[in-house]
Amino acid sequence: MSNNSLPGHFRIPISSGIKNSFRNNVKGLDAYSRHKKFINDYFLYYNGSNEKFQKEQNIQTEYDILKKEFKFIRTEKDNDNSTWEKRIAKKYYDKLYKEYCLANLKYYKEGKIALRWRIERELISGKGQFICGNVDCSESENLHSWEVNFAYREDNEKKNALVKLRLCPKCSYKLNYKKIKQLKKQEKEERKKLKHKHYSSDEDIDSNKRSKKRKHYGSSDNEYKHHKIDYVQQLIEEQEKEKKKVKFDDKQSLNQTEELEKKEEQKKEDNYRIQASEIWSKPIPKEEDEEK
Numbered sequence: 274m275s276n277n278s279l280p281g282h283f284r285i286p287i288s289s290g291i292k293n294s295f296r297n298n299v300k301g302l303d304a305y306s307r308h309k310k311f312i313n314d315y316f317l318y319y320n321g322s323n324e325k326f327q328k329e330q331n332i333q334t335e336y337d338i339l340k341k342e343f344k345f346i347r348t349e350k351d352n353d354n355s356t357w358e359k360r361i362a363k364k365y366y367d368k369l370y371k372e373y374c375l376a377n378l379k380y381y382k383e384g385k386i387a388l389r390w391r392i393e394r395e396l397i398s399g400k401g402q403f404i405c406g407n408v409d410c411s412e413s414e415n416l417h418s419w420e421v422n423f424a425y426r427e428d429n430e431k432k433n434a435l436v437k438l439r440l441c442p443k444c445s446y447k448l449n450y451k452k453i454k455q456l457k458k459q460e461k462e463e464r465k466k467l468k469h470k471h472y473s474s475d476e477d478i479d480s481n482k483r484s485k486k487r488k489h490y491g492s493s494d495n496e497y498k499h500h501k502i503d504y505v506q507q508l509i510e511e512q513e514k515e516k517k518k519v520k521f522d523d524k525q526s527l528n529q530t531e532e533l534e535k536k537e538e539q540k541k542e543d544n545y546r547i548q549a550s551e552i553w554s555k556p557i558p559k560e561e562d563e564e565k
Contacts, residue, residue: 370390445505456504
């Protein structure tokens with residue numbers, strides 16, 4: 274026997290295929306997923322158990338937390354920083370810019386309009402103020418500001434918020450789609466009433482109306498688009514009239530309050546004058562000479 278000492282360990286040859294399969298099974302997994310896989314393999318191959326060890330945990334991401342805790346408009350009650358989730362929701366809310374909204378008008382025909390506040394990137398680019406506030410539109414000309422009474426459901430409660438939107442004529446038509454349909458119905462009903470009144474008396478008027486109706490339905494797509502914009506313009510004018518009425522009412526209320534304040538001041542001055550006249554009208558008592 275040779276006196277040469279044996280090596281301290283023996284290396285067992287492993288084929289390259291086994292190495293590659295092991296790497297492929299673990300590759301791309303995060304630390305927690307690798308941990309679950311190793312535990313499953315241990316219980317399956319070494320513990321004699323045929324059922325895989327699965328420990329499911331409800332892990333919430335920041336997106337899940339925001340979906341649960343986010344409020345479209347926060348109040349003092351919502352500013353409770355007692356939990357980590359509420360602090361995350363408030364931190365995200367504080368980063369939003371709440372002067373103008375952005376709208377998703379994809380399902381406008383169904384009356385489903387989604388609104389959200391703007392983020393910093395959109396504020397810098399002018400989206401929602403100098404560019405149309407529809408998320409799928411990039412028009413920057415002929416924009417109009419709309420005050421929208423946004424009705425939404427939050428925490429199983431119906432809520433309302435008055436928000437501002439800047440939209441181009443095409444998207445303004447989508448926003449007011451239901452109202453424009455009502456206007457069209459009213460116009461049709463009025464036309465029917467007029468026809469019913471004048472049909473028996475004058476047939477020439479009916480023929481002229483029919484010819485106008487044919488021209489209207491035979492018009493091009495561009496004329497139809499202008500017809501839509503006319504409805505939008507009509508709604509814009511109505512909105513401006515309502516704003517003027519509100520301003521006029523505010524001026525009247527201010528004038529009334531000013532008049533009441535003047536009357537109260539006048540009453541106070543009159544009371545002071547009466548008190549002063551009473552004091553000066555009283556006789557001054559004569560002082561006796563100290564020498565006597």
